[in-house]
Amino acid sequence: MKAINRFLFAGALAAALPGLSQAAPPDDTIVVGLSADASTFDPAQISSRDNSNIAKHIFASLFKVNFEGAVEPYLVDTTTISEDGLAYTFSIKPDLTCEDGEPLTAEDVAYSFNRAADPANAFTGNTPGFVYTTLGFKSAEVVDDLNVTINVTAKTTLAPGMMAQVLIHCKDSYEAMTLEQAAATPIGSGSYRLASWERGSQIVLEKVKDPGTFDTIIWRIIPEASTRTAELIAGNVDIITNVAPDQVPAIDASGSATVEKVNGTRRMQVGFNLGKGVEGMPGAAEIQDPKVRFALQYAVDVPSICTQLLGAECTRMTSLVNPPNGNPDLVPIPYDPEMAETLLDEAGYPRAENGVRFSIRLQGPRGRYLNDANVVQAIGQYLNDVGIETEVELLEWASVYSPLLRTKEMGPLFFLGQGGVTWNPLYDMSLFSTPDGATNYQSWTDQRWFDDWKLAIDADTVEAARPIIDRMLKLFYDEGPWLQLYFQPDLYGVSSRIDWTPRRDEEIELFAATLK
Amino acid sequence: MSVEVVPSTPVIARPMSHGRREFRRAVRSMVQARWPLVAMVILLLVAIAAVFGTWISPLDPNRQDIMMRLADPLTEGRRNAFFVLGTDGLGRDVLSRLLYGARISLLVGICAILVGGTIGVVAGLVAGYFGGWIDDVIMRLGDIQLAFPFILLAIMFLVILGPGVMNIIIVLGVGQWVTYARIVRAQTLSLREKEYVEAARALGDSTFLIIFRTILPNIIAPLTVIASFNVASVILSEASLSFLGLGVPPNVPTWGAMLADSRDQLMANKWWLAFFPGIAIVLTVLAFNILGDWLRDFLDPRLKTMA
Numbered sequence: 001m002k003a004i005n006r007f008l009f010a011g012a013l014a015a016a017l018p019g020l021s022q023a024a025p026p027d028d029t030i031v032v033g034l035s036a037d038a039s040t041f042d043p044a045q046i047s048s049r050d051n052s053n054i055a056k057h058i059f060a061s062l063f064k065v066n067f068e069g070a071v072e073p074y075l076v077d078t079t080t081i082s083e084d085g086l087a088y089t090f091s092i093k094p095d096l097t098c099e100d101g102e103p104l105t106a107e108d109v110a111y112s113f114n115r116a117a118d119p120a121n122a123f124t125g126n127t128p129g130f131v132y133t134t135l136g137f138k139s140a141e142v143v144d145d146l147n148v149t150i151n152v153t154a155k156t157t158l159a160p161g162m163m164a165q166v167l168i169h170c171k172d173s174y175e176a177m178t179l180e181q182a183a184a185t186p187i188g189s190g191s192y193r194l195a196s197w198e199r200g201s202q203i204v205l206e207k208v209k210d211p212g213t214f215d216t217i218i219w220r221i222i223p224e225a226s227t228r229t230a231e232l233i234a235g236n237v238d239i240i241t242n243v244a245p246d247q248v249p250a251i252d253a254s255g256s257a258t259v260e261k262v263n264g265t266r267r268m269q270v271g272f273n274l275g276k277g278v279e280g281m282p283g284a285a286e287i288q289d290p291k292v293r294f295a296l297q298y299a300v301d302v303p304s305i306c307t308q309l310l311g312a313e314c315t316r317m318t319s320l321v322n323p324p325n326g327n328p329d330l331v332p333i334p335y336d337p338e339m340a341e342t343l344l345d346e347a348g349y350p351r352a353e354n355g356v357r358f359s360i361r362l363q364g365p366r367g368r369y370l371n372d373a374n375v376v377q378a379i380g381q382y383l384n385d386v387g388i389e390t391e392v393e394l395l396e397w398a399s400v401y402s403p404l405l406r407t408k409e410m411g412p413l414f415f416l417g418q419g420g421v422t423w424n425p426l427y428d429m430s431l432f433s434t435p436d437g438a439t440n441y442q443s444w445t446d447q448r449w450f451d452d453w454k455l456a457i458d459a460d461t462v463e464a465a466r467p468i469i470d471r472m473l474k475l476f477y478d479e480g481p482w483l484q485l486y487f488q489p490d491l492y493g494v495s496s497r498i499d500w501t502p503r504r505d506e507e508i509e510l511f512a513a514t515l516k
Numbered sequence: 517m518s519v520e521v522v523p524s525t526p527v528i529a530r531p532m533s534h535g536r537r538e539f540r541r542a543v544r545s546m547v548q549a550r551w552p553l554v555a556m557v558i559l560l561l562v563a564i565a566a567v568f569g570t571w572i573s574p575l576d577p578n579r580q581d582i583m584m585r586l587a588d589p590l591t592e593g594r595r596n597a598f599f600v601l602g603t604d605g606l607g608r609d610v611l612s613r614l615l616y617g618a619r620i621s622l623l624v625g626i627c628a629i630l631v632g633g634t635i636g637v638v639a640g641l642v643a644g645y646f647g648g649w650i651d652d653v654i655m656r657l658g659d660i661q662l663a664f665p666f667i668l669l670a671i672m673f674l675v676i677l678g679p680g681v682m683n684i685i686i687v688l689g690v691g692q693w694v695t696y697a698r699i700v701r702a703q704t705l706s707l708r709e710k711e712y713v714e715a716a717r718a719l720g721d722s723t724f725l726i727i728f729r730t731i732l733p734n735i736i737a738p739l740t741v742i743a744s745f746n747v748a749s750v751i752l753s754e755a756s757l758s759f760l761g762l763g764v765p766p767n768v769p770t771w772g773a774m775l776a777d778s779r780d781q782l783m784a785n786k787w788w789l790a791f792f793p794g795i796a797i798v799l800t801v802l803a804f805n806i807l808g809d810w811l812r813d814f815l816d817p818r819l820k821t822m823a
Contacts, residue, residue, distance in 0.1 A: 225779075225780055246586070247780060247783045250783040250784060308583065308585055377580065378582050378606060381580040391767075393765065
């Protein structure tokens with residue numbers, strides 16, 4: 001029959017397609033497979049990790065965070081801090097240039113800082129949205145060709161690490177560009193230049209100066225996890241991110257690549273949206289009660305989620321701070337659904353006749369974090385098990401979930417991962433630097449936390465702030481706005497052709513990668 | 517001695533009604549052709565799964581047990597569970613999800629055809645009967661819609677409306693109307709000049725009655741054939757959209773969504789996750805196509821000769 005013939009032909013065609021493959025990369029080229037495309041190359045507008053990973057090969061910064069997680073100078077030669085700790089004067093290295101040959105001087109550094117803060121540009125990237133809020137950035141002033149002063153409103157031990165996030169660019173080039181041009185055709189100060197950007201397909205960088213081993217870096221956009229794995233095994237890409245845990249054995253057995261696991265610093269949580277964005281929605285009133293939030297911590301079996309869905313052992317978080325900087329007195333809350341039910345009863349939310357205590361919506365992204373869709377659904381099941389009728393909604397990240405986050409209208413429960421560091425606990429805690437800050441997605445307004453934050457950020461050293469930090473983390477543990485999950489393990493597929501070691505902080509730094 | 521010849525009681529064969537005669541002819545034709553019979557059996561099984569899935573499914577299709585995830589077929593689970601077709605990446609029973617998935621596939625397939633068919637038939641009848649500017653407007657609207665790739669149009673609408681069974685029915689239904697409108701219009705153009713339509717007009721029937729009581733019954737046959745093919749294509753479209761994550765919410769099991777969930781496990785050799793929903797889609801679509809082929813031959817034998 002014609003229908004059967006058509007079906008057989010289609011099947012034969014489908015079977016033949018996987019045989020088609022691209023050529024392996026040449027020796028001077030390294031290819032990285034990413035799950036998401038960059039959205040902009042304007043240094044002040046970049047906000048996602050993948051985007052920033054590419055941009056850090058194009059732009060230099062005053063400082064950088066090294067492989068071990070320590071902050072070290074990059075463009076900076078020497079640093080002088082004023083007595084009140086509110087002015088940092090940096091002497092930059094001589095003879096620096098931008099990609100187009102323009103000399104890179106203190107004027108360009110000051111311009112880079114001030115441009116990101118200019119309200120006329122209305123930038124929403126990491127620099128104005130997070131770095132400047134935490135730093136209390138005031139202004140940048142030129143002292144002379146090689147010296148620049150950055151003024152801040154509050155003394156903080158976070159300053160060099162935060163300034164490592166500010167990407168430096170040359171004034172003359174950027175003043176001649178519109179914002180649209182700056183987003184699409186960057187003129188960098190780093191080792192590589194953007195050679196081409198085929199949206200949704202690939203981004204090609206070419207080396208202009210040291211450091212950097214490969215002449216060409218190609219970032220290929222491969223959204224689907226199995227396709228990334230297939231490309232790695234076929235030898236078409238050298239590194240892939242976010243390997244699906246179930247594909248690890250296939251990669252390890254391929255002979256052409258292996259999977260590198262690292263304990264990442266991204267803090268995975270179910271956020272409790274306590275703000276006006278979800279006011280009136282089912283469950284929004286119930287989670288305002290800290291007792292309910294604490295009870296829910298017992299309802300979710302985090303170690304099983306890690307072993308079963310992430311393919312890794314992990315310890316449950318006790319706070320938003322990466323180890324070893326957390327409060328050592330806090331113990332991970334165990335999975336104990338009976339305790340969760342008891343605490344919910346005590347909080348005044350007993351099961352009704354139909355077994356339901358209250359209903360709530362749990363939203364999460366699909367394809368943004370490691371096995372996120374399955375993790376979100378599993379959490380929904382755990383909450384249902386203790387009588388909280390949970391409606392799970394999975395949303396596309398870039399066009400649906402991110403805008404909801406920005407307007408704080410997601411949830412009332414929402415799954416989220418936020419990048420962290422190991423060099424300073426205050427960096428991790430700075431998500432909650434103000435009650436209405438951009439990264440306070442939960443709209444948490446507990447005054448005890450924010451009063452202590454001012455004390456902690458003003459301390460001369462982290463050690464001096466330690467008692468305050470521990471007190472804050474205890475408060476976060478007992479009454480915080482997160483259902484605490486895990487620090488996301490990161491799985492990278494690495495071709496056996498190259499020598500590259502992944503970092504814990506999700507930065508993909510290729511300067512030191514080499515051919516074997 | 518006379519022999520009385522008793523005349524035997526005359527057996528008067530009761531004339532068979534037209535409907536019964538046609539039904540018998542259909543059954544005979546189906547049995548002779550064999551494949552349509554197989555297709556009918558498959559569709560009956562799918563229909564039984566769709567209607568009685570709640571009762572015959574062994575487990576709750578949404579009940580997760582991540583400690584039992586990716587269990588092989590014929591594995592014994594915890595709490596007296598037995599996974600005939602194995603479990604998926606969240607430890608849900610594949611057989612139960614397959615049975616529930618049949619309901620969504622058939623529901624979407626049939627309802628979308630009803631939506632698209634109703635719009636298309638009415639539009640085609642009106643365009644064909646009245647002609648003129650009404651015909652132009654309706655058919656140009658159809659041309660505009662056909663200028664867009666359907667799947668792209670469906671994705672666009674579902675991104676705006678959001679996922680959900682009702683939304684997917686509307687989107688897929690609206691996507692089908694042009695096919696019906698074109699066929700019905702062509703048929704109506706030729707039928708409106710027939711003597712019996714003229715007669716209805718002469719008897720003073722209203723336009724509404726002429727269109728829906730005189731013309732419509734005479735174009736049902738080709739519509740039935742098209743509908744049977746369309747159900748198959750709508751089921752495939754639903755599977756494609758669910759595969760892309762635009763179909764139904766994650767707690768509603770569908771064959772397309774099951775296939776999508778199986779992607780990450782294919783390299784891990786968990787074949788049953790893609791095989792069973794895949795085979796369910798293939799068999800159902802094939803069955804509708806075979807039945808459509810047969811129905812076309814049965815209702816219009818001239819087409820068979822031409823083929």
